[in-house]
Amino acid sequence: MKPARDWHHTTLGRTVLFLGGIRFAVPVLLLVAAALAWGTWIESTSEAANAARLVYGSWWFIALMALICLSLVLSVITRFPWRRKHIGFITVHASLVMLVVSAFVSFFTRVEGQIALSEGEQAAAFQLKERQIEILSHDAGQFLPEGVLSVDGVAAFEVAGVPVRIDERWANTTEEFRVTDDGANPLHAVEIRPAAGEPVWVGQSEASQPPQDLGGVYVRVLPVGESFAPAAAPLELTLLTQDGSRRSVPEAGTAIGESGWTVEAVEHFERATVTADGLAEREDGAPNPSVMVHLVHTDGSRERHIAFERFNDSIHKKTLAGESHSPYAVQFVGAPTYAPLITFERVDGVSRVTITGDVEPERFEQPANGAWQIDSAIVGMFEVAQEFTHARGGTSLVEAPGGDNTRPALVISYGEGEHTTTAILPWTQRVPLQFGDEVRMLRYGPVLHDLPFTIQLADFRKLDYPGTDNAMAYESDVNVTFDDADAAPTGTTISMNKPLEHEGWKVYQSGFLGSGISVFQVTRDPGLGPTYVACTALCIGILITFYSRSLSRGHPGMPAPFGATAHAATSDAATTNTGGARHAAAVRTALSAVSDPAGNGVCTGDVQDDTRSNADHGVAADPAPGPGDAVVHVRRSRRGAADRAHELV
Numbered sequence: 001m002k003p004a005r006d007w008h009h010t011t012l013g014r015t016v017l018f019l020g021g022i023r024f025a026v027p028v029l030l031l032v033a034a035a036l037a038w039g040t041w042i043e044s045t046s047e048a049a050n051a052a053r054l055v056y057g058s059w060w061f062i063a064l065m066a067l068i069c070l071s072l073v074l075s076v077i078t079r080f081p082w083r084r085k086h087i088g089f090i091t092v093h094a095s096l097v098m099l100v101v102s103a104f105v106s107f108f109t110r111v112e113g114q115i116a117l118s119e120g121e122q123a124a125a126f127q128l129k130e131r132q133i134e135i136l137s138h139d140a141g142q143f144l145p146e147g148v149l150s151v152d153g154v155a156a157f158e159v160a161g162v163p164v165r166i167d168e169r170w171a172n173t174t175e176e177f178r179v180t181d182d183g184a185n186p187l188h189a190v191e192i193r194p195a196a197g198e199p200v201w202v203g204q205s206e207a208s209q210p211p212q213d214l215g216g217v218y219v220r221v222l223p224v225g226e227s228f229a230p231a232a233a234p235l236e237l238t239l240l241t242q243d244g245s246r247r248s249v250p251e252a253g254t255a256i257g258e259s260g261w262t263v264e265a266v267e268h269f270e271r272a273t274v275t276a277d278g279l280a281e282r283e284d285g286a287p288n289p290s291v292m293v294h295l296v297h298t299d300g301s302r303e304r305h306i307a308f309e310r311f312n313d314s315i316h317k318k319t320l321a322g323e324s325h326s327p328y329a330v331q332f333v334g335a336p337t338y339a340p341l342i343t344f345e346r347v348d349g350v351s352r353v354t355i356t357g358d359v360e361p362e363r364f365e366q367p368a369n370g371a372w373q374i375d376s377a378i379v380g381m382f383e384v385a386q387e388f389t390h391a392r393g394g395t396s397l398v399e400a401p402g403g404d405n406t407r408p409a410l411v412i413s414y415g416e417g418e419h420t421t422t423a424i425l426p427w428t429q430r431v432p433l434q435f436g437d438e439v440r441m442l443r444y445g446p447v448l449h450d451l452p453f454t455i456q457l458a459d460f461r462k463l464d465y466p467g468t469d470n471a472m473a474y475e476s477d478v479n480v481t482f483d484d485a486d487a488a489p490t491g492t493t494i495s496m497n498k499p500l501e502h503e504g505w506k507v508y509q510s511g512f513l514g515s516g517i518s519v520f521q522v523t524r525d526p527g528l529g530p531t532y533v534a535c536t537a538l539c540i541g542i543l544i545t546f547y548s549r550s551l552s553r554g555h556p557g558m559p560a561p562f563g564a565t566a567h568a569a570t571s572d573a574a575t576t577n578t579g580g581a582r583h584a585a586a587v588r589t590a591l592s593a594v595s596d597p598a599g600n601g602v603c604t605g606d607v608q609d610d611t612r613s614n615a616d617h618g619v620a621a622d623p624a625p626g627p628g629d630a631v632v633h634v635r636r637s638r639r640g641a642a643d644r645a646h647e648l649v
Contacts, residue, residue: 008078020074028067035061047171049129053153056107065104069097088552091541098534106527111449115520116513122456122479126522127446133410135159136430136441143430143441150447151410159414159442160435168411173426174400177201181388188224189391190344193383202344203391210310211338213286217379218338222345224389228354230361235309235334237291242327249293249330256295261326264294264302278304291332297324305330312336340378344387351387355379397424410444451522453502454481456489460518476509476518494520 007013018024039055055061072093079086113126132150136143149157156165179189179201188204194214202212204221207229211220222228238246239256255262271282272290279292289309296302301322308314312332319325340357355362357378366372366384375381397409410425414435425431425444432441455478462474475495482490482502494500500507510521545552 005080016074017078020071020076020078025068025071025075028064028071032061032064032068035064049152052107062104065100069100072097084550085552088541088544088548091537092545093541095534095537095541098530099538102527102530102534104527105530106525109527110523110525112521112523112525113446113449114510115455115507115522116517117455117457117520118517119457119460122454123451124454125448125450126520128449130447131408132445132447133157133425134443134445136443138432138439138441146440151444159433159440160438162414162435163416164412164414166410167413167422168399170399170409170411172400172402172406173397173409173424174407175395176398177393177395179386179388179391179393181390181392183388183390183392186224186389187391188221188344188346189388189393190219190221190384191386192219193385195381199385201391201393203393207335210336211341216286218341220338220341220343222343224346226345227347228343228345228352230356235312235332235336237307238331238333240315240329240331246333249291256328259326260298260324261295261328262297264296266294267292272308279306291330293330294320295326295328297322297326299324301325307332310336310338342379344384346387346389351384353384397426408444452483452505454483455479455500455507455520456481457518458491460512460516462512462515471512474509474512474518476520 003009003013003017005013008017035055039051042051042054076082076086076090076093079089082090111128113128115123115126117123130150130152132148134148135146137146138144151166154166156163158164179191189201191199191201192214193199197215200214202214202219202221204223205211207220207222211218237249239249240246249266250256250263252263252265267279269279269281269290269292270287271285272279272288273282273285279290291307293305293307294302295305299322301324302320303326304318304320305328306316307330309332312334315329315331317329340355343354343356345352345354349367351366353364353366353374355364355376355378359378362376362378364374364376369387371383371385373381373383399409407427409427411422412425413420413422414433415421421433423431423433425442428443428445430441430443432439457476458479459477460474461476463472464470465472473496475493475498477491477493478500479489479491480500480502481488492500494507494509496509499509504526505522505524508521508523509518511519513519
């Protein structure tokens with residue numbers, strides 16, 4: 001606004017006018033808008049905690065909001081001394097300042113976290129979003145807490161005097177199976193990469209064990225030094241008697257000697273699957289050659305025998321009817337055949353591959369280590385990616401994309417120079433690490449915050465939409481024991497729209513895991529109440545500014561009539577401007593000079609004292625005004641008063 005008070009012309013007044021004016025507020029608002037846009041982009045591309053740390057909680061953003069509050073306060077001070085017409089203006093600006101302050105109170109004092117309970121469990125603390133490293137020392141079989149360190153925004157710290165650096169922060173991890181060639185004992189293993197599909201590791205197996213089935217293609221890895229040998233004899237289906245003798249299974253309808261048993265039926269299966277009635281044939285899937293034999297006795301007793309070619313040491317016998325039991329068992333004898341079969345062997349440092357099927361066997365050889373491709377007419381093309389003779393398998397944590405059940409981790413390095421060691425700290429798991437001559441347990445997990453009460457889950461209920469597994473509603477029956485009371489636990493129900501409230505704490509039903517774990521959201525926000533008050537006051541101030549003529553005089557929403565506002569404005573100005581009296585006297589003198597003796601004035605109507613100085617109206621002081629000047633004074637006086645009445649003050 002322009003200088004309108006005597007103190008506005010002082011050095012302090014000009015400073016207050018600038019800081020409380022639009023020329024200062026607009027650039028600051030543009031900077032705040034740019035900061036908010038940056039914070040929104042960070043939230044959309046990463047975690048909200050990063051936006052809070054880099055933008056909303058930074059010193060420079062707080063300084064910008066402080067400048068906004070300063071401008072709002074000084075814009076009110078520039079109107080001093082205040083009058084009734086300033087009530088709407090002051091209410092709006094005061095509520096905006098209160099809203100900003102309340103937002104920062106919530107930002108720095110709000111506490112929010114989660115509790116996950118299964119039925120019967122209780123908790124007196126909840127997990128915050130902030131993360132920490134808990135350092136524990138081991139003494140006499142117990143883990144003693146030694147310190148807690150928040151890792152949000154921290155890049156390095158010390159444990160037992162050893163520097164520790166956080167190299168990476170993984171949002172999610174998964175376990176990956178890895179094979180290395182550093183085993184203590186010889187173990188032959190090969191990594192195969194089919195033309196279509198994921199690579200797979202195959203470890204060595206004995207000749208008596210079945211090979212690994214890779215989608216209808218069988219793979220056997222022989223121990224180092226052993227050579228491939230084809231099956232000596234084909235399998236034969238036999239009847240094994242109790243005395244150890246064997247005989248071939250006769251055809252259906254043939255009696256088995258003088259035992260009184262007869263072969264009722266013999267069924268062969270290529271892709272057998274086990275059912276309640278014995279075996280059934282599958283249309284697809286891996287081959288599983290099998291035979292099911294039914295025996296019947298002269299007294300009506302019946303038995304069912306099942307034998308699998310590739311599991312010839314397994315005997316299946318079941319009585320279906322009667323009380324007689326045969327002395328027989330059906331079993332395959334001999335080495336089972338697998339087609340097609342890929343056999344890996346490692347002899348004298350040379351890798352060999354033999355592929356057998358319905359045609360002549362194929363043989364391939366690779367004298368040097370390294371990956372090599374095999375183009376087979378029987379099984380097609382595939383790659384031998386790696387081959388180890390002392391294989392050792394194990395799982396390790398690797399970074400993974402985010403999901404519903406995330407397991408974050410920290411990758412740290414500790415020590416100096418050649419003695420630097422890298423370790424992974426999985427979420428909520430203790431990891432023993434050697435720091436010099438001392439061992440410490442490090443646990444990476446959430447920050448825990450105590451509650452003024454203990455909550456125990458008694459029962460969790462979930463109601464689904466009919467015909468679906470989607471939850472329509474869910475609620476939890478809990479028992480609450482307050483720390484400040486000696487009474488028995490209080491039972492209550494927490495649902496989605498019915499939280500538990502106690503001394504500013506609120507416990508909401510936020511979700512569930514599986515069918516028996518209830519998840520609660522715990523919050524405490526001291527700035528929430530003042531925020532509601534500020535929003536209410538802001539709405540009232542806006543209504544006053546636009547719809548109350550007496551409490552917000554000169555507001556832009558409902559302008560007053562020209563004449564009324566002009567007279568009111570000149571009357572108000574007359575009480576504050578010391579130069580107004582002289583100006584009013586000059587106007588009256590001019591009017592008297594141009595009035596006729598009969599009393600017919602040039603200007604009709606009552607003329608109020610105008611309080612603006614000649615300099616304010618752009619009129620030079622003239623001790624002897626002429627008739628034309630009087631009319632100019634009157635017009636300018638009325639126009640200036642009307643303009644002041646419509647200013648937003």
